Amino acid sequence: MERSVKRPRGKARNTLREMRANYVAYLFIAPFMICFAIFVLGPVVSATLLAFTSYDSVQAPQFIGFGNFVKMLTQDVVLMKYVIPNTIVFAVVVGPIGYTLQFLLAWLITQVPRHAKKGYIMAIYTPSIAGGVLISVVWAVFFSSDRLGYLNDLLLNLGFIQTAQAWTQDKAYLLLIMILVTLWGSMGVGFLSLFAGMQNVDRQLYEAGKIDGVNSSLKELFYITIPSMKPQMLFSAVMAIVGALKAGSIGVQLSGKNPTPDYAGQLIQTHIEDYGFARFELGYATALSFALMLAIFILTRICFRFLGTKEDE
């Protein structure tokens, strides 16, 4: 049936006829695709369009060409001085390091006896479902500024500090704390996918590998496991990139302020919300969104390059 689509003569009419013959398929995909069009495609397309306008939500958008992007590069001091450096540091640590951590933990879990696996997965996955509310409750208290905070208590007792520190209000520590807390909660769907992929590698490959001289677990990992689970690695890489770049609220949750103290925890996402909902510069805010989506898209494409399966494989 697929072949008939490619027939050159009367292609359009053929396609129409085939669409009519398969109308049931469209009925099946319609409910999802309509929601998808309205709430995924719609926002992306309109953000792309609004990015080239000046818009304050009261008057109609005015087309200003690349004005917003010029402003981004030349006038937005906070963006250049704090937001971009913060976002890069945050994303580099949470993305690649978080991903490596996920991979290592998943691999370690595959090495333990079967009965223990479930417990470890549960324990390591659980933080990712804790949700924003719980994160701010738990960690705000852990890093609490008075001596009742666990970190303060611990460090006071050990003699590292003399007085209680306001960790989440301190520009020297806020970003670090955000990174740690995000890493803690990042072992989600991507981590499960890596684990499942590893579990599922064909046993026979290892047997065959032994004959060919793949004799240590490390060699097995590089020569057999990783090549066999590229698709899962790609999936979780996409999840890791998105997770690292979309974060924003965490700094606000931990410090209780937007903007965060001295902009120390300001990420691109917080910046977008600041411009969109506090200053109502919607054109500029969507230009920032557009830049963020572009960054995510380019990074994921790079991962597809490395981990994607070629057509003939």
Added chain:
Amino acid sequence: MAEKKRRRITVRYALHRLRHIKASTVVILLLLTIVAAVSILPIIYIISNAFKPLSELFLYPPRLFVRSPTLQNFYEFFYSTDVSAIPLSRYIFNSLFVMIVTVAMTLIFSSACAYAFSKMRFPGRKWMFDMIIIALMFTPEAVVITRYLIVSNLHMINTYFAHILPHLALPIGVFLMKQFIDQVPDSLCEAAKIDGANEVRILLNIIIPTVLPAVGAVMIIAFQNVWSDITTSTFYMVDESMKTLPYFVSTLSNALAVASVARKGAVAAAGLLLFLPNFLIFAMLQKSMIETMVTSGIK
């Protein structure tokens, strides 16, 4: 009796196995146990805090485990809405209603869509599914502004539609389901078709029962997506009576972030109540989730 005996044998077998465990495995176990402990500690903390009486909450030095557990914090939480106009039951109702409808509709929408993508041939099938794969990297956070504009232009502000519909556009649900349905042999569907079953029948009677793990996984993801979400309440609801439970809890805890400990116990109790369903659902469906993630790979 037989159950007990079998368990005894398993235990003896496990002990027997234990003697043959390699040194490297012991190191790995140790390492993993440390990581697992660090992961789970904050959760234990919140559980413990939820049951602490006031005297223990302000105890110095702070103690991780509760000594004399009490339900005081839960009462405190339930009465915390007394001063506001909206009763707590309203938030709970909103949350439950939105969650149930969203999860049910996500399951229906994504299984129907995934079935069509997997088993039917129609023009546009390839590029539409490619689009869904690209959309895996979509994050609602990035386009929070234009999403708001769309919801507001559709006049959905302050309605349940704004709570539910945005959550239904869940590309990962369709993606996981489709990957799993791909494994069901086409011949099974064709045989049913010859027997005179229509597509809806095939989906309900053949596909769904064979892809139950994927149904479980999508259920977990849809649930997590909606249950602790506060963005729809924050951005799309103006009327306080339309907001959900996590939003209410977050307003309680916002004060807490700025170092005040006034409602520490009540917030811990509320946090626990919010978290528990999440945890239980994953604990029950962990196996389906892992089974589904095997097919999660992007080729």
